[in-house]
Amino acid sequence: MDGWNYFSYYSEIEEYFWKKRGAHLLVSPIDWAIMESWQQAGVPLSAVCKGIDRAFESYQRSRRGAGRALKSLAYCTDAVLEAAEEEKAAAAGAAPSANAVPLPETFSREALRAYFQRNVAQLRGAAERVSPTAPEMAARFSESAQALEDKFVLLDAPGALDLEDIERHLTVLDEKLQAALASLAPEDLLLRIRRDLDHQLAAYRGNMKGPQLAQIERQFIHKRLLEEYRLPRLSLYYFS
Structure with a gap:
């Protein structure tokens, strides 16, 4: 993960998923386990959001998605990991920043x-x-x-x-x-x-x-x- 401002990782994923669904939904134990697996694997928040976008687009184009919203992050897992691999490949080809700025303290x-x-x-x-x-x-x-x-x-x-x-x-x-x-x-x-x-x-x-x-x-x-x-x-x- 590329920054320690990501300590709000879980809450930001929850909020993004709610916005995509158009309604608040209690996060299930399975969804929590999925988010934790992404965090443990170092999947950037940007890749999670990109993968969720793709999963929703794919689901809505399918016959299953007609008039129905995705209920779980489980449907987003492949798309999220694919987005993470793309970001990793892109980062490998990018030159490191010569003027990196130290991150501010996130917590007192x-x-x-x-x-x-x-x-x-x-x-x-x-x-x-x-x-x-x-x-x-x-x-x-x-x-x-x-x-x-x-x-x-x-x-x-x-x-x-x-x-x-x-x-x-x-x-x-x-x-x-x-x-x-x-x-x-x-x-x-x-x-x-x-x-x-x-x-x-x-x-x-x-x-x-x-x-x-x-x-x-x-x-x-x-x-x-x-x-x-x-x-x-x-x-x-x-x-x-």
């Missing part, structure tokens, strides 16, 4: 500190809730809370905040938490989530390629596990 230190503190509190609250029945999981949640608290020093560094470096640290913590959830969640919970995933994806599997489908499935399962244990996402992309 006070707002980021409050965001970190809120997430630490949620992690510790989750640890307390599961401690009686799942002590190993509680220990992992507590470790995550302490690791995040240790990152407060990043907000006290002199000079401009390095948001890209802060995001790297938070991504590592997110990935460790994701691994802990996947390995320690009970089998019956994982089966319930998998059944729900299969039900929600049934209508869209034909619109997605294998690697992308696997990424969306991982994002969906992780999101549902976070919801189950009332855990936060730590990345700045979820800052609010």
